[in-house]
Amino acid sequence: DAKTTQPTSMDCAEGRAANLPCNHSTISGNExxxxxxxxxxxxxxxxxxxxxxxxxxxxxxxxxxEDRKSSxxxxxxxxxxxxxxxxxxxxxxxxxxxxxxxxGGGTRLMVKP
Amino acid sequence: GxxxxxxxxxxxxxxxxxVELRCDPISGHTALYxxxxxxxxxxxxxxxxxxxxxxxxxxxxxxxxxxxxxxGSVSTLTIQxxxxxxxxxxxxxxxxxxxxxxxxxxxxxxxxxx
Numbered sequence: 349d350a351k352t353t354q355p356t357s358m359d360c361a362e363g364r365a366a367n368l369p370c371n372h373s374t375i376s377g378n379e380x381x382x383x384x385x386x387x388x389x390x391x392x393x394x395x396x397x398x399x400x401x402x403x404x405x406x407x408x409x410x411x412x413x414e415d416r417k418s419s420x421x422x423x424x425x426x427x428x429x430x431x432x433x434x435x436x437x438x439x440x441x442x443x444x445x446x447x448x449x450x451x452g453g454g455t456r457l458m459v460k461p
Numbered sequence: 462g463x464x465x466x467x468x469x470x471x472x473x474x475x476x477x478x479x480v481e482l483r484c485d486p487i488s489g490h491t492a493l494y495x496x497x498x499x500x501x502x503x504x505x506x507x508x509x510x511x512x513x514x515x516x517x518x519x520x521x522x523x524x525x526x527x528x529x530x531x532x533g534s535v536s537t538l539t540i541q542x543x544x545x546x547x548x549x550x551x552x553x554x555x556x557x558x559x560x561x562x563x564x565x566x567x568x569x570x571x572x573x574x575x
Contacts, residue, residue: 380561391552391566392504441561448494448506448520449554449564 352436357456366423368455370436373417380441381412383421385432395421426459465567467553473573474543482538482570486555493536494564495528497549510536543574
């Protein structure tokens with residue numbers, strides 16, 4: 349799987365949009381961009397994933413650049429409960445050999461009142 | 462729908478005892494993964510089940526660790542003769558081809574070996 353680079357930490361004011369960047373310049377054509385987060389003392393939580401088109405769900409939006417070398421996760425109205433470590437991962441989907449997840453350092457997002 | 466569930470949520474045991482950790486995957490998910498996460502660390506892959514295929518055990522750290530998946534659903538991770546270094550959060554995830562094998566995690570079992 350391609351390597352990703354994320355800022356170590358970010359702050360966001362409650363109610364504002366949180367924009368979390370991720371660089372994945374070596375991404376391959378068949379690799380998806382995934383985002384997970386891990387709130388303290390909880391299991392990782394899937395947020396969103398995409399291949400090349402922008403995606404939106406009830407949790408977040410994912411914006412992928414046209415060259416697919418970077419992406420941004422957007423939490424439109426951050427709340428205190430969004431304080432967590434956010435992980436950006438690129439991986440091949442539907443690989444019958446299994447796709448064990450490895451999390452890098454991630455971005456520690458602190459949402460402040 | 463129901464997510465991945467794990468039990469117990471917390472387990473405290475004495476060194477040398479055996480423990481069993483249980484995972485109930487999302488209904489219909491054919492793939493099941495076990496990971497562990499030590500305090501402040503990343504995910505460590507342990508074992509992977511896919512349908513009726515032989516499991517990928519390449520991540521098991523020693524022969525004290527074993528896992529089974531009965532009927533292609535529930536899985537049990539067993540640690541024999543526990544050691545203090547086994548203390549960690551044990552996470553289970555399941556996935557399906559129908560959502561690009563997106564892995565959904567359970568809440569984990571926090572194991573403390575005294």
